[in-house]
Amino acid sequence: xxxxxxxxxxxxxxxxxxxxxxxxxxxxxxxxxxxxxxxxxxxxxxxxxxxxxxxxxxxxxxxxxxxxxxxxxxxxxxxxxxxxxxxxxxxxxxxxxxxxxxxxxxxxxxxxxxxxxxxxxxxxxxxxxxxxxxxxxxxxxxxxxxxxxxxxxxxxxxxxxxxxxxxxxxxxxxxxxxxxxxxxxxxxxxxxxxxxxxxxxxxxxxxxxxxxxxxxxxxxxxxxxxxxx
Amino acid sequence: xxxxxxxxxxxxxxxxxxxxxxxxxxxxxxxxxxxxxxxxxxxxxxxxxxxxxxxxxxxxxxxxxxxxxxxxxxxxxxxxxxxxxxxxxxxxxxxxxxxxxxxxxxxxxxxxxxxxxxxxxxxxxxxxxxxxxxxxxxxxxxxxxxxxxxxxxxxxxxxxxxxxxxxxxxxxxxxxxxxxxxxxxxxxxxxxxxxxxxxxxxxxxxxxxxxxxxxxxxxxxxxxxxxxx
DNA sequence: TGAGTAATTTTGTGATATCATATTCAGTGT
DNA sequence: ACACTGAATATGATATCACAAAATTACTCA
Numbered sequence: 001x002x003x004x005x006x007x008x009x010x011x012x013x014x015x016x017x018x019x020x021x022x023x024x025x026x027x028x029x030x031x032x033x034x035x036x037x038x039x040x041x042x043x044x045x046x047x048x049x050x051x052x053x054x055x056x057x058x059x060x061x062x063x064x065x066x067x068x069x070x071x072x073x074x075x076x077x078x079x080x081x082x083x084x085x086x087x088x089x090x091x092x093x094x095x096x097x098x099x100x101x102x103x104x105x106x107x108x109x110x111x112x113x114x115x116x117x118x119x120x121x122x123x124x125x126x127x128x129x130x131x132x133x134x135x136x137x138x139x140x141x142x143x144x145x146x147x148x149x150x151x152x153x154x155x156x157x158x159x160x161x162x163x164x165x166x167x168x169x170x171x172x173x174x175x176x177x178x179x180x181x182x183x184x185x186x187x188x189x190x191x192x193x194x195x196x197x198x199x200x201x202x203x204x205x206x207x208x209x210x211x212x213x214x215x216x217x218x219x220x221x222x223x224x225x226x227x228x229x
Numbered sequence: 230x231x232x233x234x235x236x237x238x239x240x241x242x243x244x245x246x247x248x249x250x251x252x253x254x255x256x257x258x259x260x261x262x263x264x265x266x267x268x269x270x271x272x273x274x275x276x277x278x279x280x281x282x283x284x285x286x287x288x289x290x291x292x293x294x295x296x297x298x299x300x301x302x303x304x305x306x307x308x309x310x311x312x313x314x315x316x317x318x319x320x321x322x323x324x325x326x327x328x329x330x331x332x333x334x335x336x337x338x339x340x341x342x343x344x345x346x347x348x349x350x351x352x353x354x355x356x357x358x359x360x361x362x363x364x365x366x367x368x369x370x371x372x373x374x375x376x377x378x379x380x381x382x383x384x385x386x387x388x389x390x391x392x393x394x395x396x397x398x399x400x401x402x403x404x405x406x407x408x409x410x411x412x413x414x415x416x417x418x419x420x421x422x423x424x425x426x427x428x429x430x431x432x433x434x435x436x437x438x439x440x441x442x443x444x445x446x447x448x449x450x451x452x453x454x455x456x457x458x
Numbered sequence: 459t460g461a462g463t464a465a466t467t468t469t470g471t472g473a474t475a476t477c478a479t480a481t482t483c484a485g486t487g488t
Numbered sequence: 489a490c491a492c493t494g495a496a497t498a499t500g501a502t503a504t505c506a507c508a509a510a511a512t513t514a515c516t517c518a
Contacts, residue, residue, distance in 0.1 A: 020472065021293070046499065055473045056500080057286070061293045064250070068294040070390060077480065078500055088385030095336065096387055103328040107321070156317030158325055158398070161299060162391050169387070248501065275469060284503045285470080306510065307470055 020054060025062035027052075032071050032082065033144070033168055034137045035175020042081045043072075071168040085173040087225040094221070097166045098213050102206045104151040104159040105193075109202050111153040117197045120149055124190040136178050140171075143216075146190060150197075170217065177221050189215060249283060254291035256281075261300050261311065262373070262397055263366045264404020268313045272301075300397040314402040316454040323450070326395045327442050331435040333380040333388040334422075338431050340382040346426045349378055353419040365407050369400075372445075375419060379426075399446065406450050418444060 028048075031037050045063060049056045063080060066072040073083045123146045130138045144167060151160050189212035196204035257277075260266050274292060278285045292309060295301040302312045356371045373396060380389050418441035425433035 019470090044499065057472055057474090060500085061290055064290045064294055065297040068297050070387075079480090086385070089387060092336070092383070092385045092387045096332065096391070099328060099332040103325065107324065154321070156315070156321045158299075158318060158321045158395075162325070162394065165391065165394075166387075250501080273469065286502055286504090289470080308510090 019058070021058035021061040024048075024052060024054065024058050025065055028062055028066060029071065029168065032066070033171045034140045035172045035178075036137070037082050037172060039082050039084050039172040039176065042079060044079070066168075069165045069168055071165075071171075082172050083169070085176075085225065087222070090170075090173065090221055090225055093166055093170050094213065094217065097163070097170070098210050100159060100163050100166065101147065101151075101209050101213060104154070104157070104163060105205050105209050106202050107157075107159075108150055108154045109197075109200055109205065111155065112197055112200065113153070116149065116153055117194060120146060120190075120197070121194050123149065124188070124194065127190070128188070136175070140174070150193075173221065174217055177217060177224055180224055248287070250287035250290040253277075253281065253283065253287050254294055257291055257295060258300065258397065261295070262400040263369045264401045264407075265366070266311050266401060268311050268401040268405070271308060271310050273308070295397075298394045298397055300394075300400075311401050312398070314405075314454065316451065319399075319402065319450055319454055322395055322399050323442065323446065326392070326399070327439050329388060329392050329395065330376065330380075330438050330442060333383070333386070333392060334434050334438050335431050336386075336388075337379055337383045338426075338429060338434065340384065341426055341429065342382070345378065345382055346423060349375060349419075349426070350423050352378065353417070353423065356419070357417070365404070369403070379422075402450065403446055406446060406453055409453055 037043075043063075045056050045059050048063075049059045052059070063072060067074050067080065070083070072080050074080050123142060127139060127142045127146070130142060144164075147163075148160060151157060151163065189208055192208040193205065193212060196208050266272075272292075274285050274288050277292075278288045281288070292301060296303050296309065299312070301309050303309050352371060352375045356368060356375070359367045359371060373393075376392075377389060380386060380392065418437055421437040422434065422441060425437050
């Protein structure tokens with residue numbers, strides 16, 4: 001079925017007892033997060049329903065949730081599309097991402113344990129391996145896991161959903177950046193993050209997170225958007 | 230009908246050509262934002278449907294969207310409730326609110342015009358009038374309008390939805406605070422915000438926003454949560 | 459009287475049916 | 489060829505229907 005390729009992303013494994021709507025939501029969200037759906041692409045609910053062999057009802061619920069997160073756009077014609085990126089919006093999103101993640105990282109420090117740092121280091125090593133093979137999707141996922149692991153150690157944490165919402169908005173465009181440049185950023189700022197964690201140094205951690213985000217996407221993304229404009 | 234009182238909030242006026250789902254979403258969101266629904270309260274979709282004279286379908290969509298924003302909680306039994314507040318979560322939400330709003334305010338400064346400042350001052354005056362009459366709901370709405378007006382002058386702004394999501398999570402609890410204390414915070418930090426805007430002083434603006442949030446809800450909220458715990 | 463269990467009711471979920479609107483396509487006339 | 493118009497089609501939105509799971513109630517037995 002041609003429509004299925006709209007989500008050219010592997011089926012995700014899924015606990016059996018969840019709802020269909022949740023499955024669709026998770027699958028679409030994942031596809032958008034790794035940039036599997038091109039910005040500007042138009043989707044139809046019935047198309048998605050046919051592709052996933054479901055009725056429109058759970059599709060609509062999932063799509064509505066994603067539009068609330070600004071991962072999808074409901075156009076005035078009631079059609080939906082993946083939002084296009086502009087330079088202004090891009091810079092706002094990156095700036096917001098830095099502010100949020102520096103904040104979340106700082107509030108995680110009191111709860112950091114050696115075990116967590118070691119787990120994060122292990123994730124970073126895995127990223128190096130995946131990087132060598134050029135698996136961009138896996139790289140994106142691992143990078144997010146790395147960051148999320150840090151923010152999640154704070155037991156009262158409320159930032160992660162907000163941060164993920166920003167990731168979601170940057171996702172489709174980030175893929176374009178990776179594909180166009182056909183290379184990933186050179187320096188690995190994750191080592192810097194890990195060092196700051198070992199030292200429990202809030203200042204250094206903030207700097208490291210900021211650099212990681214800036215170098216990871218900001219510079220190259222701005223290049224591309226400027227040459228278009 | 231008794232169920233309708235679940236949302237003891239006036240009907241909001243609503244453009245005629247929007248969808249039912251959007252109407253339900255807006256109405257529920259508003260009710261939660263001003264704290265019209267008590268934390269811990271259980272809602273049923275069919276109950277809401279009956280109260281609003283609608284089928285469960287648009288209700289489900291609206292509720293799903295709100296649960297994505299963490300304004301409602303879907304329990305493992307598939308029931309839904311307004312989340313309860315804890316001290317830890319409260320402090321995280323307030324800290325996040327400060328970080329976000331200081332960020333958004335700073336990024337608005339380059340776009341500030343005298344006209345906007347005057348409009349904000351007018352809103353603040355109206356708040357003083359409403360305050361004298363003890364209309365807490367109207368006060369909450371006006372306060373949000375005041376803040377939103379500032380952040381919205383940035384044309385590439387992406388913060389407002391995120392900030393509103395935090396407001397939404399604080400809403401039900403904030404109402405409890407106002408009711409229990411039966412008074413509103415004394416000093417009006419909005420004047421301080423407006424002065425900083427006239428001066429185009431980013432530093433002072435950040436301080437003013439921080440103080441406004443802290444004094445407005447943080448102190449009294451913490452008091453209440455601590456005496457419970 | 460109280461605890462456990464079966465029957466009833468309520469509820470959430472997803473598929474289907476229906477309707478209004480938007481889009482696409484074919485045909486007409488210039 | 490090209491713009492315009494009307495028919496046909498596709499789409500989104502909501503209500504209704506069917507089903508399964510959960511909650512509630514009623515009932516039984518100790």
